[in-house]
Amino acid sequence: MEWWTYGLSDFLMFSPRVYAGLVATYNAAAWPAQVAALVAGAALLGLAARTRLPLALLALAWVATGWAFHWSRYADIFLAAPWLAAACGLQALLCLAALLLPRGEPPAPARRSGLLVMAAGLLAVPLATGLAAHDWRQAQVFGLMPDPTALVTLGWLLANRTLPAWARIALAVWPAVSLLIGVATWVALAQ
Numbered sequence: 001m002e003w004w005t006y007g008l009s010d011f012l013m014f015s016p017r018v019y020a021g022l023v024a025t026y027n028a029a030a031w032p033a034q035v036a037a038l039v040a041g042a043a044l045l046g047l048a049a050r051t052r053l054p055l056a057l058l059a060l061a062w063v064a065t066g067w068a069f070h071w072s073r074y075a076d077i078f079l080a081a082p083w084l085a086a087a088c089g090l091q092a093l094l095c096l097a098a099l100l101l102p103r104g105e106p107p108a109p110a111r112r113s114g115l116l117v118m119a120a121g122l123l124a125v126p127l128a129t130g131l132a133a134h135d136w137r138q139a140q141v142f143g144l145m146p147d148p149t150a151l152v153t154l155g156w157l158l159a160n161r162t163l164p165a166w167a168r169i170a171l172a173v174w175p176a177v178s179l180l181i182g183v184a185t186w187v188a189l190a191q
Helices: 018-028 034-048 054-071 081-098 114-135 147-161 165-190
Strands: none
Touching: 018 034, 018 054, 018 165, 034 054, 034 114, 034 147, 054 081, 054 147, 081 147, 081 165, 114 147, 147 165
């Protein structure tokens, strides 16, 4: 087979059924953490423009995603998962370090685009993944799965202006890469 004939699905080490089963058993084991994660996400949405305290909550969400999903579950079927877990840990450390930075621009009203991205991560992703699978046990929830956690992080970074611009850009790198990996995975699973 020539290298240009390969598709994304040729690089997956698991089938869509295996991935769906992994997410379902992960969600079952984590229950009722999903409820707490949604409440925490709603708190993030409410505090989006006013304070940096959500950074601590985002750090916790990245630790949970890295440890509970990537390291403890996804590593069983995907060789790169430990590296993804390490990147989640680094993101958590960066979020905590950003708490110590001097204030950037004065707090401004939350930008609507950031709030919409956060709402998408909190509500649209769980609804879409649950409905697409016809099984709510496969719904992906903020703080437990990488895609909604990345969306909420990016939305918060858009809505909040208390951090310097360079810090917001640095904090956006891993969530953006994580989303690209997630999209590539979903495309490959659909092939």
